[in-house]
Amino acid sequence: MNKTNERSKDKSINESTNRSTDKPTNKSFDRSMDKSGAELADNNMASFLETRGPGIYAIGFEIKNFDSTLGFLKKTLSQNAMVVDSGRKQITVLENFAYGVQLVFTEESKEQAQLAKIYGYQDEGKLDTVSVQHAAQVYTKYCSLCHGKEREGYAADFAPSLRSRTLLESTQIPRASYNYLSHAISYGRPGTAMAPYAKSQGGPLGAADIDLLLKWMYELSGVKKPIEMSAKPVKGNTVLGKAIYNKHCASCHGINGEGITAPALGNPMLLATASDAFLRHTISEGRDRTPMASFKDSLSNNEINAVTAFLRSRASGWNTPAAATVSKPLPKDYVLNPSHSSPSFTLRDGLYVPAKQVLQALKDSSRMIILDARSEAGWNQSHIPGAISVPYYKEPDKFIKDLPNDSTMIVVYCACPHAASSQVVNTLKRYGYKHTAIVDEGVLVWARLRYPMEFGQSEQQKKK
Structure with missing residues (x-):
């Protein structure tokens, strides 16, 4: 068996x-x-x-x-x-x-036996010949046109290299870092040549194919010890960061982050999945064997932090007049527009609300509470305006007491797009909350649709 x-x-x-x-x-x-x-x-x-x-x-x-x-x-x-x-x-x-x-x-069946050989690898072990061959075929069919036959990049549309050591050493741990590439493949980069490839988005690849493709890439990279990317936000002078960006980065990445001969750094999906540590590591170390140079010898630590902070400040849009940095809301501010009426959502299966309805409720200043079920680091990175960080693993007694149990609609979202948010909603229902909904598409599609985003400021940041 x-x-x-x-x-x-x-x-x-x-x-x-x-x-x-x-x-x-x-x-x-x-x-x-x-x-x-x-x-x-x-x-x-x-x-x-x-x-x-x-x-x-x-x-x-x-x-x-x-x-x-x-x-x-x-x-x-x-x-x-x-x-x-x-x-x-x-x-x-x-x-x-x-x-x-x-x-x-x-x-x-013979087909099932073959699939078992392809996908039956152990996460900690090496891929066998069958798995390697399948992953190589997937890459050749769907990726090589733009990223190059040897993953060297820049074959078409200035698609980035997928064999750079600095990329592959910084996108494995923790899981949030792994998701940078995983979500890029799944959801694409709207407004760029990178289309979504996940079956859930109308693409050809299942989750198993995407995981196998990434494992194959990591093995080929030769990275022996991945670098664990910190989830802590990077603090820096965004005004200085903008000046440095315009001087050193805009010629390739675009004055508005639109991408010219390099990735579009203003892309909402990129900023929604790239941690501050990942952005900083890229600026510091560059991308080996590509035009992206290392800046660790030409910029000071403070200057690299400033560029990182500037890029993060663009999470709500490149042309935002000021950095949309917000502190964690206090309980008294959890209810948005408390004197207004709650939104009248049309829910799928009595639970799932389309992102466009939530956006309209924000525009209408409807009374509601928005909960971000991801880790606090995810909330810091980017979140829906007005959202409260309530990680799915947080004990109920840490947040339930601050949420009114009345007719106020409580909207929950995550990136899964339902797993973490469902856990929070189930907790709310156990405590008697009846007016709950889950953002059906999740926050990544929200960002892909270029709906408004904010980025957060942790307590540690404020104390510095």
């Missing part, structure tokens, strides 16, 4: 599989039952659930070889314990012989 797939057809799967009152007293596979396989196979599922209650009641296994698995089970089980379908290469062990849990063994 090479893969296990557990399927539950009930919402609750947290109860014991041994809840049945007639569970065997010997081994999990019991020979004592004498009902025919046909009779047991015809059990009404609704009746079964009514008797057993919620829980895991069936487990499916994908197996490499039907005949060898059947031979093994015949040594352990009586004949009437199994239903064998040779045509479908499937063996079903009936629930009465396995503590009330039906077991289904199905031989994987």
Whole structure:
């Protein structure tokens, strides 16, 4: 057996599989039952659930070889314990012989076996030949046209190099740094030649393909020890940073960050996914084997910090008159427009609100609370105006007491686009909050749509 797939057809799967009152007293596979396989196979599922209650009641296994698995089970089980379908290469062990849990063994198809070889690599291990070949094919088909056959970059549309050591050593850890490249592939760079490639965005690549492609790139880079990028904001003089940018950077990156012969640094998606530490590392170290020079010897630390801070200040738009830096809201300011009416959202599945409706609610000055379910570092990096940082892992007693439980609509978002925000909403619902919604597209698509963004100032920054 090479893969296990557990399927539950009930919402609750947290109860014991041994809840049945007639569970065997010997081994999990019991020979004592004498009902025919046909009779047991015809059990009404609704009746079964009514008797057993919620829980895991069936487990499916994908197996490499039907005949060898059947031979093994015949040594352990009586004949009437199994239903064998040779045509479908499937063996079903009936629930009465396995503590009330039906077991289904199905031989994987040749296609499934090939997929298992491609995607069955270990995160900490090296890719095998099959995985490497598939990743190389994906790159050649979808990436090489612009990024070059050898990932050297600048083959078309001034697409950046994807083999630079300084890029690949700074985009692996923590997960937020990994997401810089992962989200670039998934969501693209709106307003540039880089289109989204994730299937969820209408592209050709699944999440497994994107992860495999990145692992392949990291292995080819030769980086032995990735640099962990700090999540802390970089503080600097944005006025000085703008002057240095115009002098040293604008000729390639554009006076408005639009990109001329180098990446568009004013792109909202770039600024939404690039940490301050990543931006600073790039300015300091440059991009080896590309026109992007290192500035660590020509600029002081304060000057590099200033450029970093200036770029971060463009998160809400390149032509913003002043840096849109905001401090963490106080509880008294959590409710936006408290004297106005709550928005009337049209929710998908009673929960998900389109980003354009949230934008309109902001324009209409509607009464609501906006929660950012990402880490606080994500909020500092860029967030929807007026949002409060409530990380999905934060204990409820740390924020629930500050949220009014009335008719005020509470809108939650993350980058997933639903995983972290769903966790926060579920917490709110457990505490009796009824007026909640999740931004359906998530904050990355919000940024891609060029909707307004702010960037935050941590308590540590204010104390400096």
